[in-house]
Amino acid sequence: MNIGLYNLENKYKNLALEKIRKYHTDNGDTVTDYYPMMHDKYDKIYCSSIFKFTDKSEVTKDMICGGTGFDLTTKLPDEIEEIKPRLNFGFTQRGCIRNCSFCVVPQKEGKSYAVGDVYDLWDGKSKEVELIDNNPQSLEDHFYDKICKQLRDKNIKVFFHGLDLRLTYNNRRMVEELKSIRHYQYKFAWDLDDNSMIKKLEWLKHKIGRCLIYVIVGIIGWEKEMKKFEILKKIGHDPYCMRFETAIGKHYVQMARWVNQPAQFKKKTFQEFTEVS
Numbered sequence: 001m002n003i004g005l006y007n008l009e010n011k012y013k014n015l016a017l018e019k020i021r022k023y024h025t026d027n028g029d030t031v032t033d034y035y036p037m038m039h040d041k042y043d044k045i046y047c048s049s050i051f052k053f054t055d056k057s058e059v060t061k062d063m064i065c066g067g068t069g070f071d072l073t074t075k076l077p078d079e080i081e082e083i084k085p086r087l088n089f090g091f092t093q094r095g096c097i098r099n100c101s102f103c104v105v106p107q108k109e110g111k112s113y114a115v116g117d118v119y120d121l122w123d124g125k126s127k128e129v130e131l132i133d134n135n136p137q138s139l140e141d142h143f144y145d146k147i148c149k150q151l152r153d154k155n156i157k158v159f160f161h162g163l164d165l166r167l168t169y170n171n172r173r174m175v176e177e178l179k180s181i182r183h184y185q186y187k188f189a190w191d192l193d194d195n196s197m198i199k200k201l202e203w204l205k206h207k208i209g210r211c212l213i214y215v216i217v218g219i220i221g222w223e224k225e226m227k228k229f230e231i232l233k234k235i236g237h238d239p240y241c242m243r244f245e246t247a248i249g250k251h252y253v254q255m256a257r258w259v260n261q262p263a264q265f266k267k268k269t270f271q272e273f274t275e276v277s
Helices: 015-026 036-041 105-109 140-153 172-180 196-207 222-235 250-259 262-267 270-276
Strands: 002-007 030-033 044-048 064-066 128-131 157-160 187-189 212-217 238-243
Touching: 002 015, 002 036, 015 030, 015 044, 140 172, 196 222, 212 222, 212 250, 222 238, 222 250, 222 262, 238 250, 250 262, 250 270
Parallel strands: 002 030, 002 044, 044 064, 128 157, 187 212, 212 238
Antiparallel strands: none
């Protein structure tokens, strides 16, 4: 068979499509990334989307579609889901212990549970791996005894998509584990309208150093969100502005452009940035 894989957000890696790729390749099929001009030549076209807002005007009825951008209930067949492509990125844990109003993970996957370890993702050669776990620290024993131990044992550098500051704060062992492994800049989130987070972020800077802090905007109001960026600049963390679907309008676009250009953010106020942009 001739199989086409259509990733609607092709700047992001798509683990589901990579599992499908390996499944069909191992079964002797020809698998290529989808090319619209070749549409009629494919026997099957798998289409995946992560985000609801992604343009789906080019999706056709004969495509097999899945992902949170389409439907939270769609799942891969067991024989495909169980495949481990070992491409140095993927999940060791699914679900989350949190229940954030803007996040679909609890609804889609439920509470945290382990699905593998670093060795299930690692090709045995690479010097680094990317873990896309939703909340890797939420299963402490798994995090300590599997993830951190395996990363240390093989001296692998890790890229975490995000860590949980509430599970890190005042947790001596967690800090020791995080400092014991090779890593790219650690990433945390300041999503809650919670003043106690300021103290935690100051503690984080002292104990671990400069981190990247995701700030979702369009939830608690412009002034409070802008204040977060000012606080993060003062503490010495690197913020990253994530626009929620309600963060519309030119002022939010300018906010994201300002914050997400570190050189501009560090040197200029928001007013100074908007005057020349």
